[in-house]
Amino acid sequence: MLDLINKRRRDEKLTTAEITFITKAIVAKEMTTAQVGAFLDTFSYHDMATTAELTDLTMALAYSGGIYDLSDLPGIKVAPLSTDGLGDKTSLVLLPLVASLGVPILQVITPLAKEQTSPLNRLAAVPQLRTNLAADEFVTTLKKVGAVAASPVAELAPLQQTLAQLEVETDTAQVPALLTSRLLSLAIAAGADALVVDIKTGNNCLTLKQAQQVAKLTVAVGAEVGRRTLAVISDLNQPIGDAVGASWEIREVIATLKGGGPADLRELVLSLGAQLAVLGGYLGTVADAREALSANLANGQALAKFHEWLDAQGGDASVIEQPDLLATAEYTATARTPRSGYIAAWDMAQLAQLRDLLGENPGVGFVLHKKIGDSVEAGEALATVYSAHADLQPELKLAQQAATIADKAPEHRLLYDVIDSALEQAE
16 A cells, blocks of 8 residues: 555556555555545645546546436436535525526535535525435435435445545645546536536635646546536635625525526526536527526526425425525624725635634624625725624624725626537547
């Protein structure tokens, strides 16, 4: 085992047999935690550069245990994947919206300790909603509703689940090869036929260059294993939407599915949703699919599908018409702008610190009132903070410090690039 770890340290390519040997040893607990950590650490110095080697790793993760059998479900099953981020509740809108067009859509999310940006954390705010579904419940829900989101059973890609937590602990989660294999493997094991991967770039996550690298790797590996894969690079220099915090984000999901919601969340959902729909067999162009999705936001079909989905997973769907049933923190305060000008930037590290400071209660969080490029007046409301404790001065200070105010409005983009396996193969 140490010979193989040292081989990676020397930046030598592992064979398929060697990757299989290592992954089976991890699953069988024949490698110590220290040895697994040492193996992951080699990626910090020498990433996997070849598609073949990375494909071997990804498939070893995907098939390290059982798989979900979706063969009896008609249609092309699609999955939205994302590197996630602060305020990114996009997938929770995508699932009912894409399903409203008759395209089956699934999401399996690895639960990570103290992971505030996971969709599982947001879904936990819906009373009684179950995300811990047995394999047959997962398949039945997808067949019945056309949409499902859940944590994986222990037997599904167990190696992926083990490594995902260790990558966080060893600070290797953002290494391109490990990130790529982690993104793809669980969806493959869950039975997805086509994948749309949302790669975030911003001031507290991947750089644009890193995001482009991961996007190209996911597309290449996805194509190699027979999954039509498309990657979108989107901006995370500010939260997606306005709300951060489980119950506040669910409120925003509901507002969006009712045809409103923040403009950036709606735009991202329509852009990703149109791609998912087309990959899932929707007859028409991406523009046609986008128009159909917009119509379903306006006519209530997407909202009805959300109600059906929540109900199928045991959730209290009455929160759709009564959002006040969602948790609300006891204390509220407003951070105000120190000067007039334009929002030039949000420091995402400080906003993440603010979110962590507020704790894990689903009713805590904050709502930004200004986005990059917006004009502000001195003393105007910048953010509303919801807390479980009365002294909010540290939180208000963080919210205020996180905003950079300038004399001119900066340029800002939501979407940077789309990388498609079909286009890559045609070039």
